Amino acid sequence: MSKDFWKNLPKPILALAPMDGYTDSAFRRICKTVNPEIIVFTEFTSADGLHHEAKKVQEKFRYHEEEKPIIAQIFGKDVKTFITAAKYCEAMGFAGIDLNMGCPAKKVVRSEHGIALRKKHDLAFRLISAVAENSALPVSVKTRLGWSDASDLIDFGKGAQNAGADLLTIHGRTYVQGYKNPADFNPIYELKKELAIPIIGNGGIISYDHGFSVLGNLDGFMIGQAAIGNPWVFIKNADISFEEKVPIIKKHTQYLIELKGEKIGTLEIRKQLLAYVKSIPFAATYRLKLVQVDSLDSIHRVLDEILLDYNKVEIKVLA
Ligand SMILES: Cc1cc2nc3c(=O)[nH]c(=O)nc-3n(C[C@H](O)[C@H](O)[C@H](O)COP(=O)(O)O)c2cc1C
Incomplete structure (x- = not known):
């Protein structure tokens, strides 16, 4: 898969958000049955686990041909394990690698993974460039507005782009906000004005039309929780009996x-x-x-x- 994968995709991109415990291969296939055009991501998967060939972790990467092109999402903080994980993703036939820099779960943050990387820009950029340089796959990053506000979002976005990121997905909430509060897309629109790479907006989208109404200058939107029990969220006028x-x-x-x-x-x-x-x-x-x-x-x-x-x-x- 080419590094231009994200750039070449028809816009706007519609994506199913990675959701640990929900978006396994079965659910992703169902969403693609409803709308074959959407892009799906695996649940977040430990780069350390892949590096150590942990069977349970490898199982998380199982997918069906119908899901292609599918993006593998990994988390961690170690350059070496990210490189091994990237090679594994390539061998598995994924279309891209997404780096999780947004997860707020206590266990993840305590290990300095996920959103904790927004406190360590240099490490985050080293991880991105290590994967970008050591893999033929396009690299994307999924993160939030910031820790408690969006003040470092543009700096982070520029650094990620310079490090070799081919796409960013931004969840319009901060770490402190968790999953509450309405998502704020304004800082994401501002970020888009500063970057050349495509950007997907995410957070609080409850329907296909709602996604288009918040799209603004962005390249796509991603839906998470509203798809649970409602894969028809990915089609227009989803009045399904x-x-x-x-x-x-x-x-x-x-x-x-x-x-x-x-x-x-x-x-x-x-x-x-x-x-x-x-x-x-x-x-x-x-x-x-x-x-x-x-x-x-x-x-x-x-x-x-x-x-x-x-x-x-x-x-x-x-x-
Ligand atoms: C149960 C659950 C599990 C999640 N797991 C992941 C994950 O594995 N990787 C990730 O990047 N985001 C994860 N997220 C965040 C979602 O991808 C998304 O960014 C967030 O739910 C906001 O979008 P929404 O308002 O459309 O749900 C998870 C969210 C939920 C609710």
């Missing part, structure tokens, strides 16, 4: 079971099932059943029951 959703939900379940086996797959699909039915008012009564599913059959049974109720309610409304 539950009847149309059920086959996709079943497919998602099937993909997850194929990926992780029936035992783990059915455990992990539970939170996704709850998210899928969240917008159906009467579905609350099915919550208990949904968190107890333990086989593909039981999932199909509960979904079919909900659908039956859903159609009854629909008929009543129409009558």
